[in-house]
Amino acid sequence: MVSGEEKWKRRETTRGLSGRRELAVLPVVNSFVQDMMTDLRYPMKDNTVPFWAVPIIGIIGPMIIITGIYFKKRNVYDFHHAILGLLFSVLITAVITDAIKDGVGRPRPDFFWRCFPDGVPAYDTFTTGVLCHGKASVIKEGHKSFPSGHTSWSFAGLGFLSWYLAGKIKVFDRRGHVAKLCIVILPLLLAALVAVSRVDDYWHHWQDVFTGGILGLVVSSFCYLQFFPMPSDENGLWPHEYARHILDPDQLENNAQPTSVDRPNFLPNSSFRSSNGLEMGNSSQALEFMEAGRRHQ
Structure with a gap:
């Protein structure tokens, strides 16, 4: 006769003529x-x-x-x-x-x-x-x-x-x-x-x-x-x-784009923030300057 503890420990079921056995083991808490x-x-x-x-x-x-x-x-x-x-x-x-x-x-x-x-x-x-x-x-x-x-x-x-x-x-x-x-x-x-x-x-x-x-x-x-x-x-x-858009909108607009295309102090190694808020590096800044000059020709 199988004890109750053994029933809780594991249950074996025999299926079909093939003798295939499925083992279902209940979770046991670690010792x-x-x-x-x-x-x-x-x-x-x-x-x-x-x-x-x-x-x-x-x-x-x-x-x-x-x-x-x-x-x-x-x-x-x-x-x-x-x-x-x-x-x-x-x-x-x-x-x-x-x-x-x-x-x-x-x-x-x-x-x-x-x-x-x-x-x-x-x-x-x-x-x-x-x-x-x-x-x-x-x-x-x-x-x-x-x-x-x-x-x-x-x-x-x-x-x-x-x-x-x-x-x-x-x-x-x-x-x-x-x-x-x-x-x-x-x-x-x-x-x-x-x-x-x-x-x-x-x-x-x-x-x-x-x-x-x-x-x-x-x-x-x-x-x-x-x-x-x-x-x-x-x-x-x-x-x-709120501080960026309301309290100091002028600074935000000035940082968004250069005020003039032909600024004399526009250095190659400077950086600014574009209209979408992304900071442009040196190469991107130079390309923007060149494109702006072509549009004004």
Whole structure:
């Protein structure tokens, strides 16, 4: 009589007269997990912050604040780049987080109860590997502890919002307004509360939420600085494109093309920006000069 453990380990089926045999082996957890089972016995709990709430916290909430600032300032450049930077921050963070989750496969703190829902552990006699008999989808989800997706998403969206608010209220104007600093810290505090809830629910280890928070902050910082200057800059209130096209249009037009074809100080080793914004090198500049001269002949 075949034992239950052997049934879970492998199933052999004989097909046809040819004697062809198909072997279906259920996934066996690596033996190192058995040694860790004493540290993975935390109870399974529901999420304090459900998965559907994360996009609301990390995306919808910052969008509402950005939209409110747009209705007050009426700057379409600022609104466009803020929404674009926010979406880039969250989406890039989500892709990196999921890739690391699938690659690392670290067990969650409640992995024991995911693997053995009845509380009865089963181990292979020869390899001492863990033979899970829980639901496959629950076991698979139990291998996605590192890093914390809730935390990385929250810090990506709310971290970008902190950068954005720092530029709008000029928190680094060297006047020492503590209230401004508190406003900037509030989004980060909310993201930190989400991270703490993940540890409290036994869905993540502290290293998971720490790494997720750092990941979200780094990506949000890169995305913000891609579209906006540093909040401490003189023009830190508006995005780069607004400064180029609105605040200083004369300089942009002068840099776009030479003012005269026969300029006396037009050196061969100089460079300028063409009408499409591309920087022309020495050879391209000389060709443009020659073509312009032919057209005026």
